[in-house]
Amino acid sequence: QKEVEQDPGPLSVPEGAIVSLNCTYSNSAFQYFMWYRQYSRKGPELLMYTYSSGNKEDGRFTAQVDKSSKYISLFIRDSQPSDSATYLCATGSTLGRLYFGRGTQLTVWP
Amino acid sequence: ETGVTQSPTHLIKTRGQQVTLRCSSQSGHNTVSWYQQALGQGPQFIFQYYREEENGRGNFPPRFSGLQFPNYSSELNVNALELDDSALYLCASSFTGRTSNQPQHFGDGTRLSIL
Numbered sequence: 001q002k003e004v005e006q007d008p009g010p011l012s013v014p015e016g017a018i019v020s021l022n023c024t025y026s027n028s029a030f031q032y033f034m035w036y037r038q039y040s041r042k043g044p045e046l047l048m049y050t051y052s053s054g055n056k057e058d059g060r061f062t063a064q065v066d067k068s069s070k071y072i073s074l075f076i077r078d079s080q081p082s083d084s085a086t087y088l089c090a091t092g093s094t095l096g097r098l099y100f101g102r103g104t105q106l107t108v109w110p
Numbered sequence: 111e112t113g114v115t116q117s118p119t120h121l122i123k124t125r126g127q128q129v130t131l132r133c134s135s136q137s138g139h140n141t142v143s144w145y146q147q148a149l150g151q152g153p154q155f156i157f158q159y160y161r162e163e164e165n166g167r168g169n170f171p172p173r174f175s176g177l178q179f180p181n182y183s184s185e186l187n188v189n190a191l192e193l194d195d196s197a198l199y200l201c202a203s204s205f206t207g208r209t210s211n212q213p214q215h216f217g218d219g220t221r222l223s224i225l
Contacts, residue, residue, distance in 0.1 A: 008150070034213055043114075043200055043216035044153070088152055095204060095211040096143070096166050100152030 001026050006089055006101025015110050019076040023089035023101045026070065032095055033065050035074045036088040038103065044088055048074065079108045112137050114203050114217035122223045123191050131186040131220045133201030141165070141206045142184040143214055144176060147198040159184055160206055196224045 006023040013019055021035075031052050036044035048063040050056045056063045064073040072089050086103040115134045123129050135142050141160045145153035155168035159178035173189040182203070188195060198221050202214035 004152070006152070032213070036216070041218075043116075043218040046213055046215055049213045090152075095206075095213055096158050097155045097168065098143075098153075098214065099155070100145075102150065102152045 003027055003030075003099040004089060004091060004101040006104055008102050008104060010105040010107060012107045012109065013079055015079060015081060015108055017079050017108070019079050019083070019106060019108075021074040021076075021087050021089075021104050021106070023072040023091075024070055025072065025091050025099070027093065027099075028067070028070070029093040030070075030091040030099075031067075032092050032098075033063070033072050034090040034098070035061075035063055035072075036090060036100075038086045038088060040085075047087075081108050081110050083108050114201055114215055116199075116201050116217040116220050118220060119218070120221045120223075122225060124225050125191055125193060127191050128187065128189045129191060129222065131188075131199050131201075131222070133184045133186070133203075133217060135182045135184070135201075135203035136215055139203035139205050139212075139215075140182050141204045142178055142182065143202045143204070144184070144186045145200040145202065145216075146170075147200055147219070149197075153200055156186070191224050193224050196222060198222075 035048040038044045053067045062075040088103045089101045090098045143158040144156040147153040157167040198219040200219045204214045205212045
């Protein structure tokens with residue numbers, strides 16, 4: 001079993017839609033959770049960072065962590081064509097070694 | 111604030127050769143991690159360097175080695191290159207402190223192709 005599972009998509013939505021991206025993880029010791037956005041031919045860009053359970057909101061983005069079910073979510077409100085990218089979830093028991101999902105490819109069409 | 115920079119951006123090698131990839135960490139960061147990202151996959155942890163020493167290693171063979179320098183920059187060396195080593199190699203830097211750590215920030219990577 002992989003440490004982090006993420007549906008690769010692709011996911012295609014119209015502009016203005018609410019996007020829900022999800023991951024599950026296997027290790028209950030993981031307590032750091034991140035979402036990265038990766039544009040084509042670029043490195044991952046840190047979007048959201050949370051420690052332990054709960055919600056965190058930053059503009060149009062909301063990250064949720066449910067440690068009881070080992071479930072990580074990212075919501076994007078009022079999605080824009082510029083949000084088209086691959087979204088990677090990452091987690092770890094420390095901020096050292098991170099375990100990544102394989103990424104979900106998102107396309108937002110005008 | 112200068113972000114993480116990696117060089118070269120692209121590299122083509124043949125099987126059996128050796129390669130060195132370079133990374134300059136973001137200003138204020140003292141820890142460097144290296145990841146391998148195969149096409150269509152998430153990054154896989156290779157190792158991390160802190161205080162010029164290896165501070166954790168993933169499931170990669172010893173022909174993958176690294177260095178960190180006093181200015182916190184780092185090198186990734188791969189010997190005896192294999193076709194499966196073709197991937198995007200990502201460097202990430204972060205700050206590790208006595209009371210707080212910060213998440214990793216990535217460079218744009220070096221795309222390595224093995225012929």
